[in-house]
Amino acid sequence: MESSELYKIIQGIPKAELHLHIEGSFEPELMFKIAERNNITLAYDSIESLKKAYLFNNLQEFLDIYYAGAQVLIHEQDFFDLTWAYLTKVHSQNVVHVEVFFDPQTHTNRGIAFEVVFNGIYKALEKANKEFNISYKLIMSYLRHLSEEAAFKTLEASLPFKHLIDGVGLDSSEMGNPPSKFVNVFKASAEHGYKLVAHAGEEGPVEYIWEALDVLKVIRIDHGNRCLDDEKLVRRLVEEKIPLTLCPTSNVALKVIQKMEEHPVAKMLKKGIIATIHSDDPAYFGGYMNENYFETTKALNLNKDQLMKLAINAFKASWLHTDTKQKRITEVRDYFNSLFS
Ligand SMILES: Nc1ncnc2[nH]cnc12
Numbered sequence: 001m002e003s004s005e006l007y008k009i010i011q012g013i014p015k016a017e018l019h020l021h022i023e024g025s026f027e028p029e030l031m032f033k034i035a036e037r038n039n040i041t042l043a044y045d046s047i048e049s050l051k052k053a054y055l056f057n058n059l060q061e062f063l064d065i066y067y068a069g070a071q072v073l074i075h076e077q078d079f080f081d082l083t084w085a086y087l088t089k090v091h092s093q094n095v096v097h098v099e100v101f102f103d104p105q106t107h108t109n110r111g112i113a114f115e116v117v118f119n120g121i122y123k124a125l126e127k128a129n130k131e132f133n134i135s136y137k138l139i140m141s142y143l144r145h146l147s148e149e150a151a152f153k154t155l156e157a158s159l160p161f162k163h164l165i166d167g168v169g170l171d172s173s174e175m176g177n178p179p180s181k182f183v184n185v186f187k188a189s190a191e192h193g194y195k196l197v198a199h200a201g202e203e204g205p206v207e208y209i210w211e212a213l214d215v216l217k218v219i220r221i222d223h224g225n226r227c228l229d230d231e232k233l234v235r236r237l238v239e240e241k242i243p244l245t246l247c248p249t250s251n252v253a254l255k256v257i258q259k260m261e262e263h264p265v266a267k268m269l270k271k272g273i274i275a276t277i278h279s280d281d282p283a284y285f286g287g288y289m290n291e292n293y294f295e296t297t298k299a300l301n302l303n304k305d306q307l308m309k310l311a312i313n314a315f316k317a318s319w320l321h322t323d324t325k326q327k328r329i330t331e332v333r334d335y336f337n338s339l340f341s
């Protein structure tokens with residue numbers, strides 16, 4: 001199939017994005033604009049020189065640049081503009097549901113109030129819901145390179161907004177920061193009604209995925225690339241219908257895999273895992289949802305059924321209400337039937 005034809009097909013699929021760090025959608029153009037209005041001088045003198053720095057050998061090299069970029073976000077309007085830019089972009093790609101991560105500690109550690117961060121993001125999500133009919137969930141992520149005590153402070157700060165936040169996650173530097181480090185704060189988060197997810201098995205070993213399931217009791221794994229190393233774990237993921245939110249473009253950019261052709265998603269689908277694909281940090285890795293679907297489909301030579309399965313899995317794995325979930329799945333099926341009938 002011609003690339004342009006494939007891209008057109010992908011564009012038309014109603015899509016759900018379940019693994020997206022809002023700070024990772026910070027495009028250099030907007031970063032420079034916000035830096036200027038906040039009188040902050042970036043470490044790079046132009047958009048081009050900043051973009052040239054986006055070459056990573058591992059997760060940590062990326063995180064260093066990602067946290068530095070987020071420093072220019074000061075006011076509620078900044079968080080609003082960041083989120084609105086992302087939502088406008090994915091709306092143009094026919095993304096109809098998003099579950100967005102934000103990292104409160106990246107901002108509260110610099111003296112920005114939790115509510116400033118939250119209000120900016122929340123208002124943009126509400127606007128997109130009204131204007132674009134994009135449904136959304138919000139996930140607050142604890143930074144795993146920091147202490148569990150610091151995560152508890154974040155949990156505390158979130159409580160006035162807990163009716164508007166759907167879940168908690170765990171991200172940042174994986175190696176040396178196992179899920180078990182956060183057992184108490186995850187338990188407390190669940191007691192406050194938050195759903196639980198965690199990044200595991202991106203760079204870290206398969207044991208971290210087991211810990212995320214057994215110790216933290218998460219209901220979804222972010223990444224989980226390494227699960228194929230362990231047959232017993234694969235059986236568990238299938239039997240308990242634990243979805244994996246994979247991020248192919250991110251995996252190549254951070255050298256989790258050497259090339260897209262090695263991405264495990266097709267093998268995962270074959271084994272019956274609810275595997276889904278997402279963009280992670282699109283401004284840094286050069287791919288929003290369409291590009292992730294496109295690059296993966298090309299490299300792995302996915303067929304129509306696999307592509308449809310990926311799109312359906314994302315709604316299955318979402319936290320949408322059962323009726324809405326079913327409606328979206330039917331829309332995906334109808335779309336594929338209309339294409340190939
Ligand atoms: N891919 C990733 N892994 C861990 N933490 C992150 N924070 C933002 N992107 C991340």
Ligand SMILES: [Zn+2]
Nearest residue numbers: 171199222280
């Ligand atoms: Zn991530």
